[in-house]
Amino acid sequence: MSRLTEGAEAPRLFVALPVVLTLLGLGGCGVSYKSPTVESAAAGATVDVVSLTMTSVVQANATPYTPRGLPAAFFATGGGGAAAASVSLPDPPDPASAPAAPLELRIPPAHQPEPYRIGVGDVLSLTTESESAGVGGVLGANRRQSFVVRDDGAIAVPEIGSIQVAGRTVEQAESDLFPVFVQNQLDPSFALEIEAFNSKRVSVGGAVGAPRIVPIALTPLKLGEVLAEAGGMTVDADDQAAIRLYRDGTLYQIPVSQFFARGDLQQIQLKDGDAIYVDQSYDLDQAQRYYAQQLDAFAERREARQAALLALQTEINLRRGELADRRALHEARGDLGAEPRDYVYLTGEVAQQGRYVLPYQRQVSLADVLLGQGGFPTVTGDPSAIYVLRAAGETRILAWHLDASNAANMIVATRMEMRPSDVIFVEEQPITKWSRALQQAFPILVNRASNAIDG
Template sequence: MDRLPSFSVLLLVSALGLSGCGLTYVSPLVRDEADDGVAVVDMTGESVPLANRAPYAPRELPDAFAQVAGGGSPRGLGALPDEPDFPDLEPGELELRVPPPATPGPYRIGVGDVIQLATRATPTETLDSVVTGEVAGQEVRQDYTVRDDGTVSVPQVGAVQVGGLTVEDAEQRLFEQFIEAGLDPNFSLEISGFNSQTITVGGAVGTPTALPVTLNLPSLDEALTAAGGVQGTTPEYASIRIYRDGTLYQIPYESYRQRGDLRGVQLLPGDAVFVDTSYDLERAQDYYAQQIQAAGLSRQARTAALTELSTEIGLRRAALEEARDVFRARAELGEETRDYVYLAGEVATQGRYPLPYGRRATLADALYDSGGGFDTETGNPSQIYVLRASADPATTEPVTAWHLDARNAANLILATQFEMRPNDIVFIEEQPITRWNRAFQQFFPSLISTAQSAVE
């Protein structure tokens, strides 16, 4: 029983002795004292913009991450029409983009057109003439369809190239062929079926259609009327778009209704007209793409071209993926230069936070993107610091400690505004009770050991 008071005394004496010997717990703190090279600045709505003025340009990902594998055109079949130039449109700002004045040339015969020859029947009686009742000198009309190679096959004359010719030029070509074959060159030629060229009209019209191009080209108003007229429009949002030779033109519907010159815009073969009432540019683009595909190549040639194009795109995609994989591998091995922010003190996980590519990160990103913020049991919310080295230590303190007091959780808004810079250190001090507890945990075993040695 007499030894208990003596043991208590020994504990007290040992504690005082250990303290006197300098055996005390030391924890890192941020202090703003004379000649310590640290300037503590409180984070406020006024000081945060000042901190964000520090120059910094985020690193960018390699170009391979910004490229796509699309593009190109089938080889050996001629390039497809260029992609339309789509204007950047917003509601309420419809821009008037009128196609340039066009003077259509004479109609040129194309594949699929039907030409009609009117000739005089020969005096030779045949079985056909007996059946049909034809007599010598009677006018005979016969239709001929222009084949894929641009020719028509005329009996006793053979194949005659008429594709790409005007009606007058085709008559001259046939006249020469008739003379060479020793036939009567008295004939007339006209086009009875227009199938080679179209003007398509779609969107908000009564009946979307493909209008055949004839000897007389329609105006914009005539084409829309032939398609059933514009349906269900809201003038302030509606527009008429014309795709021609890789360029997209636009006429606001309200302007179209008010101006006769816009209704009389001359359309050309191959034009695609789309009436849009909802600013749906993607829908319009899909429509134009369908028209390009339908008019561009024959089915077999188009399939082969698209297959080749798909192969080319696949090779490009593989090359891009390889470049991206190489970059990722180098980054994992530490071979790529990267900017970091370091987390220390009472954070959830001490380590480094890589600053993102292409954008700026904030204090909130560094705390909560990297693994869970800070430990609220041991971390002191009133002592959160961002330590930043001075750009010019000769004129200012070498280190600026930007101090965030988060005892009021509303101040965490400042953390979402404070921008991080490379090599910043985020430091959170420990709670006072945590410091005392850790000191006691380290000191108490030594005290017991010293006391026991004294008693023994």
């Protein structure tokens, strides 16, 4: 190239250089690139920016919101078939979001109390009236001796031998002992009484203060007394809290609200082997384990126990089948978008833009949603500019601002509760805005500069 040509090209470069610098400046200032940010007004509404602190988060959470309960369709289909004749389980409670139907009252048939009959495990006390009427020298010294009824239903009295007492009332057992004392030339002036009642019992568990086994003594045992001995019930008296009584292969239920309102329900007389379970959210697995334990404790014959367990297992399997059908229907409706749900939206410099479905029956925090969806890349996202945008009426938007450049402030994010239609927005880093503006403007600037040089 000749010096003359080089001299001619130089003015062109000097002419193009200001153009390039000007266009770069315009691109860097955002003429070619618009970055989302939080302005003081939007869509005709005023935007108020409020800093999120340990104090202000309480105000943010004051916005009323009750999470959706499980949809009514979750419990709305059949398919389980009829219940087994020998066992009748109560229906599961309706979800919180659906109108809760009161539980059905199923009272056990009246039990006519009978005189207490001595059984295996009971402890009998034999007391003589005079020291000269000793039995084997033991009663002669102490005048009182205790005997445990053995598995064969007998007690072993020294110098007399085994005496059958199981199945007999105290009066009948005394009548049986009288001739035996006479035959053994012992003074028949004695008294027999039950020292400890161990053969007839009622169990109580579930939502009570102290689950336990309550023995049945000489006086009839009543439902209210058993619950009081177990420390009382620890459930609220709402329509879904129930006392369930398992007796002879059948489940009966008494809503807690009716139990407190009706004195006759508190006076229901219990019988040996009754199992009482108090609950508020019916748990089939938990109930099955509980009643199975009680059948283990009270069944006198293995065949009867197995039959009762089989009937109970059959009924529970039927209920589980119904629940599986209901859940499948709910999931299918959810896949089709036919179930109403609440959402929170993520936008800006987050790992995954989109909407987050608020869960059933519990609150979630800003940290749950933001970090649960992958968080935000700190290379491009500005940790000092995290916003929760929330409508406050028709003409006002609250922009709750979290400055997470200090990582300790993320504690506030764990306390910030989400509300339906909240928008979580993370702004770009300042250098990210400039870099993206340059990326969009650079090809255009180079092209224009080239045209200016060539022209």
